[in-house]
Amino acid sequence: MxxxxxxxxxxxxxxxxxxxxxxxxxxxxxxxxxxxxxxxxxxxxxxxxxxxxxxxxSNKTALMTAVAEQAMARFRLEIVNAVEAVITDDPVDRFAAVGVAYLRWAIRNPTHFQIISTRSLIDWENSESLRRDNDAVRLLVEAAMLEARRRNLLQSNDIMETQIAARALVYGLARMYIDGHFAQWAIPGQTAEDTVQTVLKNYISSIRRAPITLPEETI
Amino acid sequence: MxxxxxxxxxxxxxxxxxxxxxxxxxxxxxxxxxxxxxxxxxxxxxxxxxxxxxxxxSNKTALMTAVAEQAMARFRLEIVNAVEAVITDDPVDRFAAVGVAYLRWAIRNPTHFQIISTRSLIDWENSESLRRDNDAVRLLVEAAMLEARRRNLLQSNDIMETQIAARALVYGLARMYIDGHFAQWAIPGQTAEDTVQTVLKNYISSIRRAPITLPEETI
DNA sequence: GAGAAATGTAATCGCTGTTTACACTCCTCA
DNA sequence: TGAGGAGTGTAAACAGCGATTACATTTCTC
The missing domain is CATH 1.10.10.60 (Homeodomain-like)
Structure with a gap:
């Protein structure tokens, strides 16, 4: 302040x-x-x-865009910090860390997440700052995906589609939370944040290539 | 009119x-x-x-809620029609049909989808009609999931979590489209609608239990 | 056919974003 | 040092907004 x-x-x-x-x-x-x-x-x-x-x-939109830029900078920082805190060099773990931090930030800053994601109150197209921060996160994810594919750690080699699917899942979870849909979708005994993170964790498992284990009999 | x-x-x-x-x-x-x-x-x-x-x-919100109720009724009708049009009795196919119809409707009626999903301009809690139509779609999905589990057609037996994940994916795709995120995520040579439906199709494949194929050598 | 209930209008309120004319202050340069 | 313009504040006004009130007209009911 x-x-x-x-x-x-x-x-x-x-x-x-x-x-x-x-x-x-x-x-x-x-x-x-x-x-x-x-x-x-x-x-x-x-x-x-x-x-x-x-x-x-110049107008209200410009003011709200400035608010969004500040929020986006904090968002990016949190994502970058989360990725750097990952100990192993497994790129899928880095990818997962982005998702976890993304959802964590969205849930703890719902109104700010709404501003930067809905984009109806801001001038997204003309804010270099917003696009730069957004691209930074996107490139972080892309780098992890490229390395994961190179090391053959993914089920699918179409990393563009894998990225879109993962982004849609994470964005969908965040928006369900923000738009109040979890009132109906809550799992008993779990907070919405728990549910969201569990769903993400299992999704990450499903895109990771299963280690090749030959049936025992054939050994 | x-x-x-x-x-x-x-x-x-x-x-x-x-x-x-x-x-x-x-x-x-x-x-x-x-x-x-x-x-x-x-x-x-x-x-x-x-x-x-x-x-x-009584106020503007009540008017917009009436608009939302009309939109939601049409949305529900389209989903129900799509499911009834499925020929096979495979419950996973019915489940997929809901997703396809959901995304199709959202993409072709973006402003109305925004009203019923964002819920900021309407009084969701106090509209019996909205909740009834929403529940109808939800129950359609749940019935398909229950049957799929009974017939052992799913990878995971936790259908609550599978439902939330699928819903998040579909909702995320719809909102990415509506919020303009596909400007950055477009796959070259594909319309956003194509991309969205492809991602959904592959996701459905991934939750379906793979048919048990024993290694050829063991036959 | 009378009176109540329903449904329209006109005027008004306080709030909003934005603009305009004007006032004050600070920075720059002779 | 002091003049003047650039920058940044104020006050007043505008049109458009959601909503309310008093009143007018129509329709329903007995």
Missing amino acids: SEDQGKDRPSYHHGNLRQALIDAAVQLVEEDGPANVSVREVAKRAGVSPGAPFRHF | SEDQGKDRPSYHHGNLRQALIDAAVQLVEEDGPANVSVREVAKRAGVSPGAPFRHF
Whole structure:
């Protein structure tokens, strides 16, 4: 959070209004959800007049895009850290670590995940920052998949399709959680996060090539 | 569409304003997306004053819920028809048919799918109709899964988890499409719909128990 | 046919995003 | 050092929004 969110400002100029507005918007997103953020309320929290934000953001979408960029940067950082924490050099394990961290972040930051995934409140196309961070995660996954294929660790050699399927599964789980579908799909005695991670774990097992074990009789 | 969307109305009373409002809302959803629907524009299209809709719907959410109910009914019908069109009595094929029809409908009715899946503009909890239609589809899938397990056609006997995984995959694919993620994930020479259906097909293959083929040498 | 119930209108409220004219402050350069 | 423009704030206004209220008209019911 930035220094002064309050009303009493020493000088006429704020000093760091742009970041203060982003911080206030982040706070509002967390309190009321992305759809209920208003520029006027953001301005009020930053202690400025309703028109002030438009000196720093051309419109509301630009402000929300800035919020998304900050969220996306944190998201990327968490994914990268998770992958680097993997001890073995098994690329499928690295791939799995991305999925685990992805779901973990989505579940713990549902409103921010919604902003960067739904993309209806932001200008995705024109944000270099968003695409760069998104590509970084995508390339991390792709590198793991390429190595996995090279080392013959996957059931299927079509890694593009494997990637899309895995991404769809993970994204679907995250969105089911965020959109409230797990009210109906809960497994008794498990939290939604447990369920989600279990499903992911078993999916990873299913795409990994089974070790070749000849039937005992033939030995 | 209903009869008179225009302004010139024979009598003071509309006659069937409730349905006319839903129709106008559906039209607006298709034109501008769910987020850009306004009650005032809906009223204008139905040829009534801005306050009139509130005689039939307690608020905007109630109107959008009625739109969602209509969309959900059509969605359910399409799924049921697709399953009944399956010729063999293989329950895994029935299961697959639900997925195919689900994705087909979502891709061809993206805005309506968004309304019933995101649930942010509607009152899901208090709509018996929505839950009934949703349960109908869910039970269709569950029946197929139970039969598949009974006939030992699945890799895993945990059908709850298999269902969640399959649902997550299908929902994830649908949402990736709707949220515009396929701009980055397209397979060259394939439409997004082709890709989506291919991924689904291969996933279904992977959950089906492989036929037991003994190694040739042992025969 | 009278009166109640249903369903329309018109006016209004407070909220929203955004723009415009204006005010203050800071930075730069002579 | 001091002038002036660039940057950044305010206040007031605009149209459009969801929603409510008072009132008008029609239809239903007995």
